[in-house]
Amino acid sequence: MANTYLRDLRTSFSYYRNTYFSNQPDWFEPRPINGAVVxxxxxxxxxxxxxPCGVADRQRIVGKIPKSKRHKHFGSMQSSQALAQSVFGTIEVLGRLPLLATVRAEDGRPxxxxxxxxxxxxxxKSVTTLGEVGDRATSVDVWFEGSYHVAVExxxxxxxxxxxxxxxxxxxDDKFEGQFCDGSYAKQRGRQRRCALAELNIDYWExxxxxxxxxxxxxHKKCPLRDTYQIVRNVLAACVTDDHRLDENGGHALILYDQRNPAMLPGGRGESQWRDAxxxxxxxxxxxxxxxxxxxxxxxxxxxxxxMKARLKDKYGLHPD
Incomplete structure (x- = not known):
């Protein structure tokens, strides 16, 4: 089922490439037939x-993610980062944010x-409220900054x-001896605290x-953060304030996903992680x-x-539900 999903997705990418870039074959990396389109x-x-928009607006949308923050596979049509930037960069720069006010999540909430x-x-967005430093800092795909925060994954x-x-x-790994965890939430390897990250003064467990x-x-025999790690970090990113209080009324985390992806359907790995959190x-x-x-x-x-809706259909095969 997963293979069928990826095959169909790549078929959409090939269609998009052949439709909109038929005269630019040298813009793409050489890949096997039915492989990734990059x-x-x-x-x-x-x-x-x-x-279609003015040059300045186009440059603003492109610049929403500096090239230094682009993921390794940003050039792949399968990049979720490029998808997020396309949709939300356009919505912000071209003044469509008010049109999101009526959109409801699966639970009926805005x-x-x-x-x-x-x-x-x-x-x-690099989060600074959880005690993380450097490359360990939580990075939120799309961050709504205001009196209320939304962390969008x-x-x-x-x-x-x-x-x-x-x-x-x-x-x-040079960190193995001091930081390896066997997946349980218990003191290990001579550490003073149950979590290897808490030992580094990272605050999730607060x-x-x-x-x-x-x-x-x-x-905990099985650490509840082991598999829910990314989801939990997004919730805490949205709800922990600058003065290190948990304010559940100050924000929320939102997961955006492709409902065709078997990993996000019942029985899938992503669905299981979501349900646990x-x-x-x-x-x-x-x-x-x-x-x-x-x-x-x-x-x-x-x-x-x-x-945007028409192009999302052409490129990703996404159809409104």
Missing amino acids: FKKEYRDWNLLIP AFGPSPDRSDLEFE CKLAEAEFGTCSRTRLKET YTESAFGWAANID YGAIQTAGTLRRLSWQSLMAQWPTDEVLDW
Whole structure:
């Protein structure tokens, strides 16, 4: 089923390439037939969907994610980062944020908070409230900044949400001896605290009981953060204030996903991770979910959004739900 999904997705990419870039074959990396469709480094801006607009607006949309923050595979049409920048960069720069106010998540709550029109958007937002430093800092795909925060995690063909990296350390890694975790929440390897990241003064466990009901002062045979790691970080990013309080009324995390992706359907790895986190939430609404298809279906009639909807269909095979 997963293979069928990826094959269909790549068929859409090939159609899009042949339809819109038939005269630019040298813009793409050589790949096997039915393989990934990838722009060469110097042409990766064209992986973005940008409606007809002025040069300045186009440059603003392209510049929403600096090239230094582009993911390794940004040039692939399968890049969820390029998808997120296309949709939300366009919506912000071309003045369509007010049109998100009526969009509802699966639980019926506003997907983008009470006042998306009064928000500023930041892409690849580095969170500074959780005690993380350097390359360990939580990075939010699309961040709605205002009196209310929304941390949007955008997925497309990913097989799962990110898990805790401490369980994946190899013996050859220079951090292995002091930071490796066997997946349980218990003191290990001579550490003073149960979590290897807490030992590094990262603050997730300061908030887990209030946010998810997971007590920090007892052992857990299976660490509840091991598989929910990325989702939990997004919830805390949205709800932990600058003065290190958990404010469940101040924001929420939103997951955007492709409802065709088997990983996000019942029985899939991503769905299981979502259910573990969503089922533990202590304050309803701090974690919400919405498919790309449902997002598109809820867009009002508008020339910019109509253009985007047509191109999302052509490129990704996404149809409004």
